[in-house]
Amino acid sequence: MDVSILSKSKSLFVAAIDFGTTYSGYAFSLTQEWKKPYTYHWQGGGLVSHKAPTALLLDSSQNFVAFGYDAEDQYSQLTAKKQQDKYYFFLRFKMILHKDPGVNKNILCEDESGKSLPAIVVFTHCIRYLKDHLYKEINKSIPGTGEDAIGYVLTVPAIWGDRAKRFMREAAIKAGIEKSRLIIALEPEAASIYCQHLTNDKEQLSATLGVLNSGQKYMVADLGGGTADITVHKKCEDHTLEEISPASGGPWGGKSVDDRFIRFLEDISGSGTMSKYKKQSMEDYLDILRTFEVTKRSVSPEKTGKIQIRIPLSFVEFCKSTRKVKDFASAIEISPHKGNVTYATGKLKWTVEFFKKTFFQKTIESIVKHVDELFEEENVRGVSNILMVGGFSECKLVQKAIIDNFPDKKVIVPTDAGLAVVKGGVYFGHVPNAVSRRVARFTYGIQTWPEFKPTIHPQSKKFEVNGMNRCKDVFFPFVQKGEQIPLGFSKSQIFRPLHENDTRLECAVYISSEKDPKFVDDPGCELLGTLQVPVSRQTPESPSSEVEETLFFGETEIRVTARDIMTNQSKDVSFDIF
Numbered sequence: 001m002d003v004s005i006l007s008k009s010k011s012l013f014v015a016a017i018d019f020g021t022t023y024s025g026y027a028f029s030l031t032q033e034w035k036k037p038y039t040y041h042w043q044g045g046g047l048v049s050h051k052a053p054t055a056l057l058l059d060s061s062q063n064f065v066a067f068g069y070d071a072e073d074q075y076s077q078l079t080a081k082k083q084q085d086k087y088y089f090f091l092r093f094k095m096i097l098h099k100d101p102g103v104n105k106n107i108l109c110e111d112e113s114g115k116s117l118p119a120i121v122v123f124t125h126c127i128r129y130l131k132d133h134l135y136k137e138i139n140k141s142i143p144g145t146g147e148d149a150i151g152y153v154l155t156v157p158a159i160w161g162d163r164a165k166r167f168m169r170e171a172a173i174k175a176g177i178e179k180s181r182l183i184i185a186l187e188p189e190a191a192s193i194y195c196q197h198l199t200n201d202k203e204q205l206s207a208t209l210g211v212l213n214s215g216q217k218y219m220v221a222d223l224g225g226g227t228a229d230i231t232v233h234k235k236c237e238d239h240t241l242e243e244i245s246p247a248s249g250g251p252w253g254g255k256s257v258d259d260r261f262i263r264f265l266e267d268i269s270g271s272g273t274m275s276k277y278k279k280q281s282m283e284d285y286l287d288i289l290r291t292f293e294v295t296k297r298s299v300s301p302e303k304t305g306k307i308q309i310r311i312p313l314s315f316v317e318f319c320k321s322t323r324k325v326k327d328f329a330s331a332i333e334i335s336p337h338k339g340n341v342t343y344a345t346g347k348l349k350w351t352v353e354f355f356k357k358t359f360f361q362k363t364i365e366s367i368v369k370h371v372d373e374l375f376e377e378e379n380v381r382g383v384s385n386i387l388m389v390g391g392f393s394e395c396k397l398v399q400k401a402i403i404d405n406f407p408d409k410k411v412i413v414p415t416d417a418g419l420a421v422v423k424g425g426v427y428f429g430h431v432p433n434a435v436s437r438r439v440a441r442f443t444y445g446i447q448t449w450p451e452f453k454p455t456i457h458p459q460s461k462k463f464e465v466n467g468m469n470r471c472k473d474v475f476f477p478f479v480q481k482g483e484q485i486p487l488g489f490s491k492s493q494i495f496r497p498l499h500e501n502d503t504r505l506e507c508a509v510y511i512s513s514e515k516d517p518k519f520v521d522d523p524g525c526e527l528l529g530t531l532q533v534p535v536s537r538q539t540p541e542s543p544s545s546e547v548e549e550t551l552f553f554g555e556t557e558i559r560v561t562a563r564d565i566m567t568n569q570s571k572d573v574s575f576d577i578f
Helices: 069-080 119-141 162-174 187-196 254-269 274-280 282-298 313-323 328-333 352-375 396-405 417-430
Strands: 013-018 023-030 042-044 047-049 055-059 064-067 087-091 108-110 116-118 150-156 182-186 217-223 228-235 241-250 306-310 342-344 347-351 385-389 410-412 435-439 443-448 462-465 468-471 474-479 484-486 490-495 504-512 525-534 547-552 559-564 569-573
Touching: 013 119, 013 417, 023 119, 023 417, 042 069, 055 069, 055 119, 064 069, 064 119, 069 087, 069 282, 108 119, 116 119, 119 150, 119 162, 150 162, 150 187, 150 417, 162 182, 162 525, 182 187, 182 417, 187 217, 187 228, 187 241, 187 385, 187 417, 217 352, 228 352, 241 352, 254 274, 254 282, 254 313, 254 328, 254 352, 274 282, 274 313, 282 306, 282 313, 306 352, 313 328, 328 342, 347 352, 352 396, 385 396, 385 417, 396 410, 474 490, 504 547, 525 547, 525 559, 525 569
Parallel strands: 013 150, 150 182, 217 385, 241 435, 385 410
Antiparallel strands: 013 023, 042 047, 055 064, 055 087, 108 116, 217 228, 228 241, 306 347, 342 347, 435 484, 443 474, 443 504, 462 468, 490 547, 504 525, 547 559, 559 569
16 A cells, blocks of 8 residues: 555544444544554553443433443442442443344343443443543644544444444434544454554564555454454555455454353352342452453463462352352352362462363354355465454464464464554545445345236236236345445436325335345345435426435445436435334
């Protein structure tokens, strides 16, 4: 990528918000010095980090109280005072958007005590806090900077569906980010763009990825807190990037390791008991999570002997109570982990091998298996570089597994792999055309009602409208799964309302996991959303006008415009998916 390229942003600053499953943060840079992004250092729990825990505290009226380390600490204090029932505390909740078909305006977020609120409320509070925090930091650099001088980028997993991306956009707009100043960036793309611009001699990429020749491909493995998001890029002659393989992956981030550890503790305390422990001793529960985070990061492939983690006395007493035993060792003895873990001087102790196998192995095996399957695809063969980014990529066990299983590949891990996404989000805001081609993950189309043809259409789809036999539920494809789509690519189609006097045209947009679906109710088809398009009429007696609908593909989100042919007026149209 041409290192002399100028920022295309019209804003004074570009700021990126990385809303993560376990940790969230932001970065920003001046347009005149766009390759020098600033990141904030968060402090809490004896730790200093570039990101804060994705934790939110609200009062009983759903008003904001705290975010990040402050939210954890304040909720812990409320728990100690038995006042937590008056508050909502949300922790590591982003994964509810991973299963895209379930994302809608009514989806709920459950807090740590089991109470629920609309997810849009929870996400909006978090984004607003991060936006306001970075705005204050920017004003420390240039006092008096207005919000209209900032362009915003919100990073999301590429494996998310269109509903989840739309959900995040809506939350950001509700958080006070103006629609025209907001763009969505896909996390592995952002990281890939960032690494293309690492040209400092001190950076290890300067002699590897940064000097890839035009036409060379490389795999981007974005391993974050919640998901593994993997794609393949090719460097083009014009220095842009081209997506070769659509993003794919699964819930194989660092959180899956944490979840196994919590289940391990629950095996000792008793099935279904951890929710009760959190209510009783939230401060100690959070301390366990922080201690485990530090411990898991210290586990290297070369490490031998024992691994130990300090366990709060409150958990020891809790297990004695739930298991009705005299001491903690007895609780371990009647658990499935008898003989694999010991307890002494306030610490749980395992062998290194058992620790790795119990908490890391399944997650790492899932990542390796998926990468191996991708290398079997025809368009991925010949890829020789694997770029590992995201916080979980910093785990030495994951790095070794990738290196050992793919010995013929060069594995590249940038120094600040955990910040590659958020810094790359800033870069994407400055050079939004850095990715010139993407691959369609689905077949996109609309529901149409063409004239019924007995030789083509099944009788069950025959439907009479205004005296004419039509075929209902026909899938009219705009883009096919696997199709390479250039930036700004669009498809248009002219429609007329089914009924002559309609003043509104409804158009249902569908996606399919199949390449060539025939009907919108075929297996693999899902309703993406409905477009509500107003149409004009010259007089109350005249029929409705025709409408030309244009869907723009090749960007990080689908964009739609509608042009009234009678008036020649165009407008952006939003999906009614909420």
